[in-house]
Amino acid sequence: xxxxxxxxxxxxxxxxxxxxxxxxxxxxxxxxxxxxxxxxxxxxxxxxxxxxxxxxxxxxxxxxxxxxxxxxxxxxxxxxxxxxxxxxxxxxxxxxxxxxxxxxxxxxxxxxxx
Amino acid sequence: xxxxxxxxxxxxxxxxxxxxxxxxxxxxxxxxxxxxxxxxxxxxxxxxxxxxxxxxxxxxxxxxxxxxxxxxxxxxxxxxxxxxxxxxxxxxxxxxxxxxxxxxxxxxxxxxxxxx
Numbered sequence: 001x002x003x004x005x006x007x008x009x010x011x012x013x014x015x016x017x018x019x020x021x022x023x024x025x026x027x028x029x030x031x032x033x034x035x036x037x038x039x040x041x042x043x044x045x046x047x048x049x050x051x052x053x054x055x056x057x058x059x060x061x062x063x064x065x066x067x068x069x070x071x072x073x074x075x076x077x078x079x080x081x082x083x084x085x086x087x088x089x090x091x092x093x094x095x096x097x098x099x100x101x102x103x104x105x106x107x108x109x110x111x112x113x114x
Numbered sequence: 115x116x117x118x119x120x121x122x123x124x125x126x127x128x129x130x131x132x133x134x135x136x137x138x139x140x141x142x143x144x145x146x147x148x149x150x151x152x153x154x155x156x157x158x159x160x161x162x163x164x165x166x167x168x169x170x171x172x173x174x175x176x177x178x179x180x181x182x183x184x185x186x187x188x189x190x191x192x193x194x195x196x197x198x199x200x201x202x203x204x205x206x207x208x209x210x211x212x213x214x215x216x217x218x219x220x221x222x223x224x225x226x227x228x229x230x
Contacts, residue, residue, distance in 0.1 A: 004156070031215065033217070042118075042220030042221050043202070043220045045218060056215050056216075088155075100145075100146065100164065102148055102162050104159065105150075105157045106156055
C-alpha cells in the first residue's frame with residue numbers, strides 16, 4: 001500500500017525563481033493538504049485541495065498556489081521565491097469520506113533558496 | 115487565531131526514564147487533537163484524541179485529552195534511544211461548514227533526546 005509520495009526530495013533555487021512541488025496521496029485518499037515547516041518550527045498549514053478545488057487556505061501570500069488533478073495528485077507552486085521560503089514542504093493526504101481519520105504525511109521536499 | 119503550545123521545547127533523558135510531554139491549545143471549532151512523531155522526514159501518526167478523559171495507549175506510549183482545560187499529555191515509559199525524535203502536537207479545526215474541510219494547527223514540537 002503506497003503511502004504519500006513527494007517529489008523532488010531536495011531542490012535548490014535562487015531568489016526570484018519559481019518552483020513546483022508534487023504530491024501523490026496515499027491510495028484511497030482524495031484530499032491533499034500542504035504544509036511549510038521552517039527549521040526548528042512546527043508545520044504551518046498552506047492550503048487544502050479536494051475535488052480539484054482549494055477548500056481552505058492558511059495565512060500565506062498569493063505567491064503560493066496549488067492545483068489538484070483528477071487522480072487526486074497535487075502540485076504546490078511558489079512564485080518569486082524569497083530567502084524566507086527555504087523550508088521543508090510537507091504534503092498530507094486524507095479521505096473526506098472517512099470521518100475522524102488522521103492525515104498521513106509524505107517525506108517532504110527540502111527547498112533551499114540561495 | 116488557533117494556537118497550540120507545547121512544553122518543554124527540548125528534553126534530554128536517559129534510557130529507561132519516563133517522560134511527559136505537554137500540549138495546550140486554543141481553537142475554534144475543535145474536532146480532534148493529534149500527536150505525531152517526526153524523526154528525519156515525515157511526521158508519523160501516533161494518536162488521535164477526540165473525547166476527554168479516555169486514555170489511548172500503544173505499547174509504551176499513551177495520551178489523554180482534557181477538553182475542559184484544553185490540554186493533552188503524551189507519556190512515554192521506559193524510554194529507548196529509538197524514541198529520540200521531535201514530538202508534534204496538532205489540533206484539527208473544522209471550517210465554518212463541514213464540507214469546507216479541516217486544517218491542522220501544529221505546535222513547535224518537543225525535541226526529545228534519549229541517551230544510552
